[in-house]
Amino acid sequence: xxxxxxxxxxxxxxxxxxxxxxxxxxxxxxxxxxxxxxxxxxxxxxxxxxxxxxxxxxxxxxxxxxxxxxxxxxxxxxxxxxxxxxxxxxxxxxxxxxxxxxxxxxxxxxxxxxxxxxxxxxxxxxxxxxxxxxxxxxxxxxxxxxxxxxxxxxxx
Amino acid sequence: xxxxxxxxxxxxxxxxxxxxxxxxxxxxxxxxxxxxxxxxxxxxxxxxxxxxxxxxxxxxxxxxxxxxxxxxxxxxxxxxxxxxxxxxxxxxxxxxxxxxxxxxxxxxxxxxxxxxxxxxxxxxxxxxxxxxxxxxxxxxxxxxxxxxxxxxxxxxxxxxxxxxxxxxxxxxxxxxxxxxxxxxxxxxxxxxxxxxxxxxxxxxxxxxxxxxxxxxxxxxxxxxxxxxxxxxxxxxxxxxxxxxxxxxxxxxxxxxxxxxxxxxxxxxxxxxxxxxxxxxxxxxxxxxxxxxxxxxxxxxxxxxxxxxxxxxxxxxxxxxxxxxxxxxxxxxxxxxxxxxxxxxxxxxxxxxxxxxxxxxxxxxxxxxxxxxxxxxxxxxxxxxxxxxxxxxxxxxxxxxxxxxxxxxxxxxxxxxxxxxxxxxxxxxxxxxxxxxxxxxxxxxxxxxxxxxxxxxxxxxxxxxxxxxxxxxxxxxxxxxxxxxxxxxxxxxxxxxxxxxxxxxxxxxxxxxxxxxxxxxxxxxxxxxxxxxxxxxxxxxxxxxxxxxxxxxxxxxxxxxxxxxxxxxxxxxxxxxxxxxxxxxxxxxxxxxxxxxxxxxxxxxxxxxxxxxxxxxxxxxxxxxxxxxxxxxxxxxxxxxxxxxxxxxxxxxxxxxxxxxxxxxxxxxxxxxxxxxxxxxxxxxxxxxxxxxxxxxxxxxxxxxxxxxxxxxxxxxxxxxxxxxxxxxxxxxxx
Numbered sequence: 001x002x003x004x005x006x007x008x009x010x011x012x013x014x015x016x017x018x019x020x021x022x023x024x025x026x027x028x029x030x031x032x033x034x035x036x037x038x039x040x041x042x043x044x045x046x047x048x049x050x051x052x053x054x055x056x057x058x059x060x061x062x063x064x065x066x067x068x069x070x071x072x073x074x075x076x077x078x079x080x081x082x083x084x085x086x087x088x089x090x091x092x093x094x095x096x097x098x099x100x101x102x103x104x105x106x107x108x109x110x111x112x113x114x115x116x117x118x119x120x121x122x123x124x125x126x127x128x129x130x131x132x133x134x135x136x137x138x139x140x141x142x143x144x145x146x147x148x149x150x151x152x153x154x155x156x
Numbered sequence: 157x158x159x160x161x162x163x164x165x166x167x168x169x170x171x172x173x174x175x176x177x178x179x180x181x182x183x184x185x186x187x188x189x190x191x192x193x194x195x196x197x198x199x200x201x202x203x204x205x206x207x208x209x210x211x212x213x214x215x216x217x218x219x220x221x222x223x224x225x226x227x228x229x230x231x232x233x234x235x236x237x238x239x240x241x242x243x244x245x246x247x248x249x250x251x252x253x254x255x256x257x258x259x260x261x262x263x264x265x266x267x268x269x270x271x272x273x274x275x276x277x278x279x280x281x282x283x284x285x286x287x288x289x290x291x292x293x294x295x296x297x298x299x300x301x302x303x304x305x306x307x308x309x310x311x312x313x314x315x316x317x318x319x320x321x322x323x324x325x326x327x328x329x330x331x332x333x334x335x336x337x338x339x340x341x342x343x344x345x346x347x348x349x350x351x352x353x354x355x356x357x358x359x360x361x362x363x364x365x366x367x368x369x370x371x372x373x374x375x376x377x378x379x380x381x382x383x384x385x386x387x388x389x390x391x392x393x394x395x396x397x398x399x400x401x402x403x404x405x406x407x408x409x410x411x412x413x414x415x416x417x418x419x420x421x422x423x424x425x426x427x428x429x430x431x432x433x434x435x436x437x438x439x440x441x442x443x444x445x446x447x448x449x450x451x452x453x454x455x456x457x458x459x460x461x462x463x464x465x466x467x468x469x470x471x472x473x474x475x476x477x478x479x480x481x482x483x484x485x486x487x488x489x490x491x492x493x494x495x496x497x498x499x500x501x502x503x504x505x506x507x508x509x510x511x512x513x514x515x516x517x518x519x520x521x522x523x524x525x526x527x528x529x530x531x532x533x534x535x536x537x538x539x540x541x542x543x544x545x546x547x548x549x550x551x552x553x554x555x556x557x558x559x560x561x562x563x564x565x566x567x568x569x570x571x572x573x574x575x576x577x578x579x580x581x582x583x584x585x586x587x588x589x590x591x592x593x594x595x596x597x598x599x600x601x602x603x604x605x606x607x608x609x610x611x612x613x614x615x616x617x618x619x620x621x622x623x624x625x626x627x628x629x630x631x632x633x634x635x636x637x638x639x640x641x642x643x644x645x646x647x648x649x650x651x652x653x654x655x656x657x658x659x660x661x662x663x664x665x666x667x668x669x670x671x672x673x674x675x676x677x678x679x680x681x682x683x684x685x686x687x688x689x690x691x692x693x694x695x696x697x698x699x700x701x702x703x704x705x706x707x708x709x710x711x712x713x714x715x716x717x718x719x720x721x722x723x724x725x726x727x728x729x730x731x732x733x734x735x736x737x738x739x740x741x742x743x744x745x746x747x748x749x750x751x752x753x754x755x756x757x758x759x760x761x762x763x764x765x766x767x768x769x770x771x772x773x774x775x776x777x778x779x780x781x782x783x784x785x786x787x788x789x790x791x792x793x794x795x796x797x798x799x800x801x802x803x804x805x806x807x808x809x810x811x812x813x814x815x816x817x818x819x820x821x822x823x824x825x826x827x828x829x830x831x832x833x834x835x836x837x838x839x840x841x842x843x844x845x846x847x848x849x850x851x852x853x854x855x856x857x858x859x860x861x862x863x864x865x866x867x868x869x870x871x872x873x874x875x876x877x878x879x880x881x882x883x884x885x886x887x888x889x890x
Contacts, residue, residue: 023255025255033175037177038168039168039171039174039175040167040168040169041168042172042174042329042330042378043174043331043411043412044329044330044331044412044807045412045806045807046411046412046413047412047806047807047808049806049807049808050329050807052329079168080167080168081167081168083166083167085163085166085167088163088166088167091166092158092159092162092163092166093158093773094773095159095773095774095776095777096166097159097162097165097166098159098379098621098622098623098777098781099165099328099329099330099377099378099379099380099620099621100161100164100165100166100170100376100378100621101172101328101329101330101378101379102329103165103166103168104165104166104167104168107166107167107168125815126815126816127815127816129814129815130814130815130816131814132815133327133329133807133812133814134329135326135327135328135329135379135381135781135784135785135812136329136379136621136777136781137777137780137781137784138777138779138780138781138782138783138784138785138818138821139780139784139814139815139818140776140777140780140820140821141773141776141777141780142815143815143820
């Protein structure tokens with residue numbers, strides 16, 4: 001921390017209580033990566049365009065590069081580290097990941113959609129995934145993987 | 157087999173350079189030129205910063221020559237009193253606190269006494285703009301076959317056209333970065349890169365160290381597309397200079413804005429065609445001029461130009477061909493390697509021009525291609541006899557059938573607020589280094605037998621998403637009858653792996669994969685299995701060898717050998733440019749909105765013959781990703797230039813395709829095994845970027861009855877020509 005202005009923030013991180021000293025200028029992405037060592041969320045652009053830093057804030061996907069760190073006080077934050085690896089199998093099988101830099105963000109959006117299939121009544125999968133930029137796959141592998149995960153969820 | 161590192165990537169456990177734990181380190185930052193050309197009059201350190209707290213490096217701190225060693229030695233590691241492009245590195249800073257470092261970097265002012273800059277590669281330089289040779293030409297290249305002038309003079313029809321392509325930013329999702337630190341007297345540099353031994357070469361030269369005192373380790377690389385071919389050497393040198401001066405580990409990671417502004421992009425190009433053709437559409441002469449913007453230093457422009465001109469005549473038979481190419485010096489940030497490496501620019505021009513020729517002759521564009529595609533026994537522009545047994549017309553027919561081309565061609569162009577059109581491109585891409593390049597690389601791969609019976613593949617070829625780890629695993633396992641769990645693929649660490657060449661040029665599966673297979677064969681010979689040549693028998697033989705040679709290293713090895721019957725003359729630019737070409741036909745369907753002039757791709761079919769598909773999911777993913785990148789280059793990705801700098805260096809206004817900008821991309825493969833590629837494979841990675849832009853623009857031409865010649869074809873550019881085309885259509889059809 002560069003000065004004495006550190007502030008203390010307590011929140012629920014991946015289901016467990018967390019308390020951390022942060023700089024008022026820290027973004028949630030910095031809090032996770034630099035203060036807490038959770039490097040799953042990636043900084044792809046730092047301005048909310050690419051979605052590589054996607055986490056869930058109180059159950060909704062957000063770009064953690066756009067959330068001031070102090071704003072998560074008392075909130076629930078879930079990161080890619082909280083996901084059940086077995087739920088990600090369909091993404092692996094369908095080639096949803098190549099270089100992997102966008103992947104944690106894609107995984108967070110994908111798992112959120114799978115957990116809220118009712119949203120597909122009003123939005124297409126492609127529309128829901130448009131906030132996650134990928135430069136490797138052309139998106140077909142991602143769309144197929146999420147669809148397969150939805151299908152598996154519907155059968156379960 | 158699924159991607160071996162796939163679950164680590166999906167769960168966020170994969171650690172990229174910015175994710176690595178590091179103790180007691182400094183952050184590094186680069187201070188850059190604000191001007192495109194001039195003498196550095198002063199470097200001023202602002203007040204309000206305690207500069208004694210910062211490590212400061214300039215060109216005086218280089219232990220060796222101030223040169224980034226690549227093809228030429230003209231590019232300095234840090235500008236020494238003179239700058240040739242905006243964002244040229246002048247000064248390096250390091251500090252333990254990242255925020256303080258950013259403030260300090262902003263407090264440095266670099267005063268440049270401006271001199272006239274050359275900023276448009278398309279116009280001849282004024283005398284006061286000349287900075288390279290007598291004419292600012294970085295490289296001239298020429299291909300000559302037959303007698304073009306005579307053939308043009310007697311051709312029944314001559315069709316001319318000029319085509320332009322813009323710069324393209326790679327937008328690998330992981331920005332570039334390096335960590336440098338000392339380990340005893342060895343300088344260790346880790347980071348995101350495609351070519352570990354290029355970095356070694358650059359470090360040993362400019363830092364005046366021998367190879368024993370430099371170690372380069374590739375970290376998991378979040379995309380490259382060529383953008384991490386040559387540029388990482390610069391960041392590695394900068395991080396190393398700061399580490400050497402401070403005695404501390406230094407982490408130098410670019411944010412997106414710096415990455416987009418300061419690193420390489422695809423070469424902008426202008427290509428002029430003058431084509432002689434018979435009235436029934438047979439090509440008789442192709443006169444092609446290719447001009448590329450090289451930017452402020454030579455970097456890789458000569459070889460990008462080379463690949464560009466070699467592909468410029470397309471996959472067609474024509475007896476009289478002249479291709480003249482030049483790469484121009486300008487005071488722009490140097491352009492560099494990008495997937496396709498010059499061929500996408502020339503294929504765009506050639507394939508767009510084929511449709512212009514077809515329209516002129518009143519022949520369907522597909523039929524024009526059928527009549528001219530190379531048949532076995534015919535020669536390319538460099539005189540390479542194509543004799544691989546692939547039916548290139550069948551590749552086209554497959555694509556046309558999948559896209560329902562004939563029906564859509566007849567039925568498109570609905571009225572109302574939108575117009576529909578369909579367009580094609582047929583093209584080829586040579587895999588591996590051009591000409592004698594692979595011989596000069598002399599790549600080597602090792603496969604070690606481990607004491608527990610497993611094997612380890614050691615190469616310098618890296619994983620950046622394209623699937624190297626998985627494909628090498630599968631190739632080695634298949635070759636030796638092992639399971640994937642019996643195969644380890646070594647980290648690309650130059651202290652351990654041999655130099656198997658750079659991870660570029662679609663060479664990794666085809667060329668290096670073949671070396672993996674041959675190194676496996678060599679390993680098998682060395683353990684003298686005597687009838688236990690595969691699987692469990694081989695594992696037991698490896699374990700037996702280690703019991704007999706405690707502490708020994710059991711290594712099979714293979715070095716590149718030129719396939720027989722291949723010959724290339726670098727002086728006349730004739731002969732076998734590549735060991736093998738992949739062949740493709742792509743079809744795009746578009747819908748143009750006449751209210752907004754936005755073009756939407758509604759269907760895309762990609763058919764290619766690639767020798768052998770090594771991994772169905774990966775191969776399809778390479779094609780879909782390449783097509784997406786090509787559609788972006790064709791319609792969206794617009795680098796805006798201001799005094800030689802990119803004015804839109806952020807993802808908010810440099811747009812790449814999202815899920816909503818693309819249709820499902822339908823892919824089919826044809827296989828005709830290549831005897832000298834791994835399991836018969838030919839290179840694939842670059843091919844799919846060559847076809848989408850011309851296919852999409854040909855579809856727009858079909859939709860509107862106009863001839864667009866420039867990409868990106870943004871709505872603004874289309875508006876300017878579409879109104880004219882629609883008025884013509886109305887006046888013809890009152």
